[in-house]
Structures are given as C-alpha cells and as structure tokens.
Amino acid sequence: MIKALIVGLWTTLRHFFSRSVTLEYPEQKWTPPDRFRGRHIHLTNEERKPLCVACGLCEKVCPSGCITIESEKNPDGPGKVVTDYRINYLRCCFCGLCVEVCPKNAIVMGHEYELASEDKESLIMNLDQLLDKRMKSENQ
Amino acid sequence: MIVDIVLQIVKIIVIFAVILTCVAYLTLMERRCLGFFQVRLGPNRVGPWGLFQPIADGLKLFFKEDMTVLHANKFYFILAPVISFVAVLSCFAVVPFAGNAYIIDIPVAVLYLMAISSMGVYGVLLAGWSSNNKYSAMGGYRATAQMISYEIPLALALVGVLILSGSMSIVDIVNSQNGMWYIVKQPLGFIIFLICILAETNRCPFDLYECENELVAGYQTCYSSMKFGLFYIGEYAHIFLACCLITLFYLGGWNGPVLPALAWFFIKVFFCAFCFIWIRATYPRVRYDQLMNLSWKVVLPLAFLNLIVTAVIKVMF
Numbered sequence A: 001m002i003k004a005l006i007v008g009l010w011t012t013l014r015h016f017f018s019r020s021v022t023l024e025y026p027e028q029k030w031t032p033p034d035r036f037r038g039r040h041i042h043l044t045n046e047e048r049k050p051l052c053v054a055c056g057l058c059e060k061v062c063p064s065g066c067i068t069i070e071s072e073k074n075p076d077g078p079g080k081v082v083t084d085y086r087i088n089y090l091r092c093c094f095c096g097l098c099v100e101v102c103p104k105n106a107i108v109m110g111h112e113y114e115l116a117s118e119d120k121e122s123l124i125m126n127l128d129q130l131l132d133k134r135m136k137s138e139n140q
Numbered sequence B: 001m002i003v004d005i006v007l008q009i010v011k012i013i014v015i016f017a018v019i020l021t022c023v024a025y026l027t028l029m030e031r032r033c034l035g036f037f038q039v040r041l042g043p044n045r046v047g048p049w050g051l052f053q054p055i056a057d058g059l060k061l062f063f064k065e066d067m068t069v070l071h072a073n074k075f076y077f078i079l080a081p082v083i084s085f086v087a088v089l090s091c092f093a094v095v096p097f098a099g100n101a102y103i104i105d106i107p108v109a110v111l112y113l114m115a116i117s118s119m120g121v122y123g124v125l126l127a128g129w130s131s132n133n134k135y136s137a138m139g140g141y142r143a144t145a146q147m148i149s150y151e152i153p154l155a156l157a158l159v160g161v162l163i164l165s166g167s168m169s170i171v172d173i174v175n176s177q178n179g180m181w182y183i184v185k186q187p188l189g190f191i192i193f194l195i196c197i198l199a200e201t202n203r204c205p206f207d208l209y210e211c212e213n214e215l216v217a218g219y220q221t222c223y224s225s226m227k228f229g230l231f232y233i234g235e236y237a238h239i240f241l242a243c244c245l246i247t248l249f250y251l252g253g254w255n256g257p258v259l260p261a262l263a264w265f266f267i268k269v270f271f272c273a274f275c276f277i278w279i280r281a282t283y284p285r286v287r288y289d290q291l292m293n294l295s296w297k298v299v300l301p302l303a304f305l306n307l308i309v310t311a312v313i314k315v316m317f
C-alpha cells in the first residue's frame, strides 16, 4: 500500500513538470481539424459569381429552418441566380445537411468558429458575408 | 509602559498583515499548483502570472449578496464563521517566524496551540447545526468526529517532540533542533503528525466534512459572501498554521545556513504547503468508515508506540 502511495505521488509530480495543454485562447488560436464544421462558405466561379443555382434544396433540408434564399430569373441564360442567401447563425446547428444536399457543391463548411457577437443582427449573415473571398473554385 | 504596549500592538498588526497576505497567496499558490498538477495553467489572467487573483477573489466575495437563510438560528449562524476565523488566527500569537519575530513566547505554547486550535471545530459544528439543513448538519457531525479522532494522535505525536526537547516553548523546541531536525529523530512521529494535521485542516484526502460530491459543501452550504469568506480564510490560515507547525516542530524552524532566518522559515513553510497541495492533487478522498478506522486502529496505536519508544530511549540514554 505504501508503495502505491509513493507511485501516486511520483505520477502527479511528473505531471506537475510536464507541459500544460492549455491553449491561451485570445492570444493562441485553435486550428480545427480538416473536417471541422464551422461557418459556411459560398464558393464562387471564376467570374466571382456564386455557384449556387438557387434550387432551394438546402433551405428545405435544413432542420433548423435557418436558410433564406432570394433569387430571380437569370437575365442571360436558363435557370435562376441567387440574389441573397441568408443563414441565421442564431439557429444553425452546424449539422452540415445543407452541404450534403447541394447538387452544385456550392456551399461548404468552413473553419471559422469564433461566432460570438454582442448583437443578434450580426449573426444573420447574408450572401456577401458568406461568399468565399479568397478561394476560386475549379468546380464550374 | 505605553511605548511597550504601542510597540506590541504594531508588532501584532504587522505579523497579522504578513500572515493574511501569506494566506491570500496560499490560495493562489494552491490554484496554480493544482493547475500544473492537472497539466493546465491555473489562473494567470489577473495581473502578471495571476498575482492579483486573490485581490479579485476578495473583491468578488465582498460584492456577493450576504444571505442569512430564513430557518437558520441567526446568532449562531453569524457566530460560527467568526469562531473559526478567530480560533485559527489566535494560534499565530505563539508561532515564531524567526529568532525574534514572534508576538509572544509563552512557556506552555504547545498546550495553548492544542487548546485554541481545537476551538475551531466549534465554528464548524455550530455552522452545521445552525444552518438547519441536513447537508450542513452532516458536515458538522463529521467534523466533530474527525477532529476528536485525529486530535489525540496529533497530540501524542507532539509529545514525542516535547520529550526530546524538554520544553513546551516553541522557541526552545526550535533551538533544540540545532544540528539535527526532529524529522530525523522522529520519522514515525512526523508521519503521524502529518496525517493528523491533514485531517485537522480538512484537507484532501480527509476533507470529509465539506466533500462536494456527497454533502454539497458540507457545513458551508448555506453561507455566502463574507461569511463564507471568513470560513475560507480561516481554512487557509489553518493550512498555513499547519505548515508553520510542521516546520517548527520537525523541520528545524528558521535554522539553516547562509540565508537569513526568516527566508529559511518561509522556504520551509511554502515547501510544506506545496506538499499539502501535492497530496491533494494525488490522493482520492477516503470513505468515512476508513477515516475512522485509520485514526483509531492504525494511527493511534502507532502514536502510542512512537511515544513509548521515544520515552524509553530518552530515559535510557
């Protein structure tokens, strides 16, 4: 029994001197794993137009009902173009179903996780905020 | 005469300020060390390395709502934290920090310590009883049983030290350790003393009377704000006192080479405090029956054995 007590003390002492696993958050950021489901990103084509064809599938599948799509008839071609696309992050549960269902792979889950805000309005994001500013999609 | 009294009062104020500062930083030390033991950082946000954390904690306690529960016995409810606090702080009156840094050195200091420190249990018992609910009451009963069971071996272990030093004055006890600390001469006594003082100060693995997962918060369940704060300070002051006593009785007090006496004293005391925290980080809480068995069936006989052997050796040589 005494040996066990000493082994216990030794174990905790080793931990005392080992490196802490704490991430000091505002200064150090966390790198999410590849398949992390953060804030959505709307992908664009080479002309900086959203890939979305406003089919409305994501709106339908969303279990929280937090997607709102506004669209109009495509002036120069068949189909529709999306004019606004709002995701209400007050209600989104990051299930990723909208991404799964999209026939055009127009929407993906991004890595951004800092979604706290002091006013609710800023958490209802529109197309402009969701559009991918950096990445060009090969997927036309 | 007047000058003497004023000097004495100034001394008391200074020493108590030092003690309370140490106690405040003991809480910080505990939280940070526990953090390191659990491979995290502990509080480090308030000030550099979290050094202002105790001040922030204190302020927070002041601003909390001070409640007295309706069905409590008001008088004892308020009296209880005061008793706990006063009982511990009065003990420091006879604790010498260095060769001459003490408030008073009375020839029966050890007796005084034993008597006053056992007063603390009244605070806990009254708190448990006057809050008038089952968790507090259970905490109070456990406290009484635990204190009584562990005070006896504690005193017996101390008698070993008293036999060797031949005096009850703490200054004399420390001086008689010049050259050889009593931890060497009294290893068994030291371990018994350590176990008992852990139980007396209500530390893990013996923190039976406020164990969160059984009793909510034991005797403190109904306390808030500064009334809780007094218990809290009292508890940590008790730990600080325990560390001082271990240092004085077994680790040679302020004796040590090169560094000044005061520095040695505080190094030893904070090393003891570290060990307290280390033990808390390591061992799980014992069960109530194990606690009682340990006291009456293991520690007490060993304490008697230690006492007899010490006495026999002292008489023979």
Ligand code: SF4
Residues within 6 Å of the ligand: A061, A062, A063, A064, A065, A066, A067, A087, A091, A092, A093, A094, A095, A096, A097, A098, A099
């Ligand atoms: S992740 Fe789920 S909840 Fe959020 S918008 Fe997509 S479907 Fe709706």
Ligand code: SF4
Residues within 6 Å of the ligand: A051, A052, A053, A054, A055, A056, A057, A058, A059, A069, A098, A101, A102, A103, A104, A105, A106, A107
């Ligand atoms: S499922 Fe895809 S293409 Fe259809 S509306 Fe949603 S984002 Fe646009």
